[in-house]
Amino acid sequence: MGKSVSFRFDGGALSYLGIRLTATLLTLLTLGLAAPWGIVLFQRWDQNGRSRTPTSRGSRMSNRLSDELLDAPRAAVPPGSVITTLAEGRPNKVVDIGREGVRVSTEKSESSGSGPQLVDAEMLEVAWQQLQATGSLSAAELQATGGLNVKRSSAVCALLARLPGVTVASTRPIRLSWQVR
Numbered sequence: 001m002g003k004s005v006s007f008r009f010d011g012g013a014l015s016y017l018g019i020r021l022t023a024t025l026l027t028l029l030t031l032g033l034a035a036p037w038g039i040v041l042f043q044r045w046d047q048n049g050r051s052r053t054p055t056s057r058g059s060r061m062s063n064r065l066s067d068e069l070l071d072a073p074r075a076a077v078p079p080g081s082v083i084t085t086l087a088e089g090r091p092n093k094v095v096d097i098g099r100e101g102v103r104v105s106t107e108k109s110e111s112s113g114s115g116p117q118l119v120d121a122e123m124l125e126v127a128w129q130q131l132q133a134t135g136s137l138s139a140a141e142l143q144a145t146g147g148l149n150v151k152r153s154s155a156v157c158a159l160l161a162r163l164p165g166v167t168v169a170s171t172r173p174i175r176l177s178w179q180v181r
Helices: 013-029 035-049 065-077 107-112 121-136 138-143 152-161
Strands: 082-084 091-098 099-107 117-120 137-139 166-171 173-180
Touching: 013 035, 065 091, 065 117, 065 121, 082 152, 099 107, 099 121, 117 137, 117 152, 121 137, 121 152, 121 173, 137 138, 138 152, 138 173, 152 173
Parallel strands: none
Antiparallel strands: 082 091, 091 099, 099 117, 137 173, 166 173
């Protein structure tokens, strides 16, 4: 099948209940007007209080690439390589691959003079582990704020598509599949 995946809850039950109860009561008492505030309140707790991220090691994600995800892109797309986004075919030049992530230069970043942009290590790790855990991954899953909430999903998918064992199942919508080798 695949690697086993564990989920880790780093928050406290009382803080969760307190935030949920507060947000729910305020939403009900204000007839829904405070719902956005309640959502933001819970999301802040969610980001600071616990991790819902799947991991194959049972630990919290770090902002550094694992050895596996550092070595695989270096072999598949060394600096200087150009990868294209899967849906639009836009070029992304790989400038550097380091522990903090992958730096890519795009037509947009070059024309604006902002320089190479970082595809953060955590974004790549979250996407890679989700792909390994489930065998498939879509750009929509990456972008969903209630889901993985990964930014730069086009670059993440384009990078992952170049790794051994990963195939592009569909470009519209973008869906990757992975099989253990």
